[in-house]
């Protein structure tokens with residue numbers, strides 16, 4: 136055992152002093168807002184090279200009553216790691232050093248519904264936006280400006296400082312979505328909420344739920360109860376079956392709404408309908424109920440196109456869904472209807488579009504729906520067929536970009552990935568990032584693009600761990616493509632920022648793929 140003498144203690148103190156000097160130097164040189172690795176990259180950052188710190192005395196001051204809930208949301212996010220209670224107070228309080236201010240500001244109009252501005256001085260941090268959506272997006276930037284330990288769920292004794300300066304930010308596309316297939320395997324309300332939290336962190340604003348397919352029907356429809364009695368009892372390999380009651384669905388809608396995320400329900404039709412066909416004999420062309428299905432083939436099922444009851448069924452389903460869906464969109468599927476004659480398909484989609492319009496909602500469909508009589512009130516979701524998408528644009532529809540070879544989160548990263556499929560190729564983290572929606576369809580104009588969406592099909596996925604492994608980190612890149620300006624989209628720059636999100640993803644408990652395309656900080660073991 137080594138006996139410590141005075142000299143070695145002195146040396147130790149000297150070493151400690153040198154260490155402190157170096158570490159505080161490091162802190163200083165790091166003390167620029169410009170050095171923070173934000174994802175998505177904000178539009179404009181100016182740095183003033185000082186620091187603002189939050190402490191146990193920090194209040195969250197809401198400048199108007201209508202944003203108290205957002206103040207509480209921020210307080211809940213910052214509480215676990217800091218241990219500070221962050222009283223949320225109204226405007227009439229005198230602002231003290233260290234307070235965080237939230238305000239809706241009509242002057243922020245030019246930043247749009249989701250734009251925000253953050254002004255950070257050594258005294259205060261002020262987040263302003265034109266709408267609540269902008270405050271929620273700005274809060275994510277604020278989280279990323281704090282040390283990564285802010286996402287830990289137990290108290291960390293560190294200096295919670297943010298470099299001073301100003302961030303002005305707004306999204307490139309108004310629609311930045313993720314899709315989760317809850318039909319092939321079912322995911323519970325809590326599992327969906329967990330995904331919503333991660334979408335929020337990267338400023339995604341829409342979650343599209345694929346609620347029905349051949350393998351399962353996942354939403355309670357009160358006027359057609361067998362859909363969930365029978366149709367929800369199957370899934371791929373009959374693992375993880377189930378459905379959402381309308382109350383469950385409302386719980387998801389409300390949880391998402393608190394984060395300014397809108398839910399889009401999809402009922403896929405006329406194909407991908409075996410679960411409905413197994414639930415009700417009358418929906419089948421031959422009047423005989425189909426057997427439940429637990430395989431992974433596509434393209435074999437079709438609703439009966441020329442029966443009146445089919446349209447009564449669709450009217451009931453859409454009416455009930457519209458009643459619990461506050462957002463503007465209903466997704467009608469329309470893909471891979473290989474068991475439906477072409478003319479029947481067009482007749483069918485035209486009828487369904489009319490039903491959705493009658494309920495004052497905007498219909499979205501996979502790119503095949505462009506073959507029907509679509510117009511400027513409809514949205515085409517490009518996933519595989521450019522000719523369809525071009526036809527849709529000619530007819531006046533806007534486009535959501537989900538090109539399978541870049542944006543499908545269920546594609547394997549490489550040939551060794553255990554989960555996922557590979558029909559659209561493998562998608563490494565760089566490939567998922569390195570595409571620009573504006574250039575996929577020749578001559579498309581910016582106003583014809585509604586935005587982008589990353590679908591996650593669940594034939595091979597059953598758990599939150601599975602979801603996260605396929606979505607992260609590719610979804611971070613897709614989120615940036617949807618939010619940031621083209622001039623800021625650069626893989627070499629992005630991969631350095633992503634590398635630094637490792638600690639954030641880990642603090643958030645995300646099971647992400649440790650791609651070798653990224654030099655993670657700290658390095659992988």
Ligand code: TNX
Pocket residue numbers: 433470471501518543545556592593594
């Ligand atoms: C194609 S994308 C499908 C889905 C599958 C997916 C698997 C689309 C509109 N249809 O039914 O789940 O591939 O990657």
